[in-house]
Amino acid sequence: MRRDGGGRNRLLLIILIVTALFMITLDLRGVGLLENARSGTQSVLSPFQRAGNVVLTPFKNFFSDLTHLGRTRTQIEKLRSENAKLKAQLITRKSADAALNQLKTILDLAGTAGYKIVNARVISQGSSQSFSQTITIDAGTKAGVRKYMTVLSEAGLAGVVKEVYSNSALVSLATDRTFKIGIRIAGTQQIGILSGQGTRLASLQLIDNLTNVKVGDILLSRGSLANRPFVPGVPVGYVTAVDNSASSIAQSATVHLYTNFSTLGVVAVVLGAPLMNPGDALVPVKPEPTPIPTVTIFVTPSPTPTE
Amino acid sequence: MTARQVFIALPMFLTMYLFQEAVVNQFRLPGGGFSLFLIFTLVWAILSTPEVAALAGFFGGFLMDFSQSSSGPIGQWTLLMIAASYGVAYFGSGNEGLSGSPLGFTFLTTAAVLLVECAYVLTALLFGLQFGNFDQIAITIFGISTWSLVITPIVLPIFSRLHAITFDTRSKI
Numbered sequence: 125m126r127r128d129g130g131g132r133n134r135l136l137l138i139i140l141i142v143t144a145l146f147m148i149t150l151d152l153r154g155v156g157l158l159e160n161a162r163s164g165t166q167s168v169l170s171p172f173q174r175a176g177n178v179v180l181t182p183f184k185n186f187f188s189d190l191t192h193l194g195r196t197r198t199q200i201e202k203l204r205s206e207n208a209k210l211k212a213q214l215i216t217r218k219s220a221d222a223a224l225n226q227l228k229t230i231l232d233l234a235g236t237a238g239y240k241i242v243n244a245r246v247i248s249q250g251s252s253q254s255f256s257q258t259i260t261i262d263a264g265t266k267a268g269v270r271k272y273m274t275v276l277s278e279a280g281l282a283g284v285v286k287e288v289y290s291n292s293a294l295v296s297l298a299t300d301r302t303f304k305i306g307i308r309i310a311g312t313q314q315i316g317i318l319s320g321q322g323t324r325l326a327s328l329q330l331i332d333n334l335t336n337v338k339v340g341d342i343l344l345s346r347g348s349l350a351n352r353p354f355v356p357g358v359p360v361g362y363v364t365a366v367d368n369s370a371s372s373i374a375q376s377a378t379v380h381l382y383t384n385f386s387t388l389g390v391v392a393v394v395l396g397a398p399l400m401n402p403g404d405a406l407v408p409v410k411p412e413p414t415p416i417p418t419v420t421i422f423v424t425p426s427p428t429p430t431e
Numbered sequence: 432m433t434a435r436q437v438f439i440a441l442p443m444f445l446t447m448y449l450f451q452e453a454v455v456n457q458f459r460l461p462g463g464g465f466s467l468f469l470i471f472t473l474v475w476a477i478l479s480t481p482e483v484a485a486l487a488g489f490f491g492g493f494l495m496d497f498s499q500s501s502s503g504p505i506g507q508w509t510l511l512m513i514a515a516s517y518g519v520a521y522f523g524s525g526n527e528g529l530s531g532s533p534l535g536f537t538f539l540t541t542a543a544v545l546l547v548e549c550a551y552v553l554t555a556l557l558f559g560l561q562f563g564n565f566d567q568i569a570i571t572i573f574g575i576s577t578w579s580l581v582i583t584p585i586v587l588p589i590f591s592r593l594h595a596i597t598f599d600t601r602s603k604i
Contacts (some may be wrong), residue, residue, distance in 0.1 A: 180454065
């Protein structure tokens, strides 16, 4: 009996392993059935993800605040004095305002360059269990979204559409460690390749050593053939450190990406770009210091009374 | 495992998967966060016989393969989860010190999460996938394992209760 049970267990294990290997083989050979099944799963999940996003938005804001606890200690002290009702209202209002501001800024950005875009809400952040940095958006093939389209945030490049389903799409973020984009430096037109590093800091590798890259240089997307995966002229980030070591063949630099990936709420997928390259039109304007008004007081002594 | 037990377990796995995809994945936690579904499957496996654990691993891995965040080929998670679930069940069933106490249980689950994530990276590299530099992978694996160490004791009573509901049904009937 015991031997029979052991034999049955082994047989079951072998069947399961062979099935798994069979699925891997089918998938690697590009059998459409499995790909369609993955797409179907995403179509089923997207309404739940959308609902989860709506319900959890206040909690997400709470967790976001927690991660910045050290930096905003003073602000938190002030907030403690406010009552619970006002806090709840503020969180809801903040969320709506942030989404509105993001949307407005994205529209401004896309309008300046003449991009044809479709707006989308972020309905899920990808799990890190598979070591990829992704988001799911609520726009899919029905909204005109296709694979390998550029995704914009309010500040610039957010990522690229990796997979697309009927009502949702999976976006690979610029922070993903497999993410690579051809860039040019605004002004000098020097070109290079930017790679995601898992954080908001990305790595830049320049193609040649003829010109120098400087701290503060602004990077824009170089654009791809037929504008996919990248449309030209999208602000990507700015240089924060330059590696000028003599041993390196080409210059490399560290780049701070414009997009704040932890607060992505609304994004835009670029469906089409104008024939004219927008050039440096989208280079972010540096904030101008607000002049401090000075007040000069002239004191005129009152005439002393003469007798 | 009877058909009745399968019909009870199936909705539990699906609900947990849905919860992972619709709720847990909404939060971008430091260190890569955690996979509640992965923990659930492994806990279920430790509580089961190796035969049932392999089936649970197969089904759990199958669902994980269809996750939008899964970047490998379909079947990769299935293969790894069969091996991991069978392994923890086989290892845990003969070792009361590990599977008998909550502390041992937590460490066994965390070790399984750590190993399965390492195995995922290694097999993904064999399939030609890219994950970036070693430091970031190490940080993510460490983060996921640490989160598992924190989360497992919290969810263990619920998961073991669900497991008991499924497998006590037969004796009650």
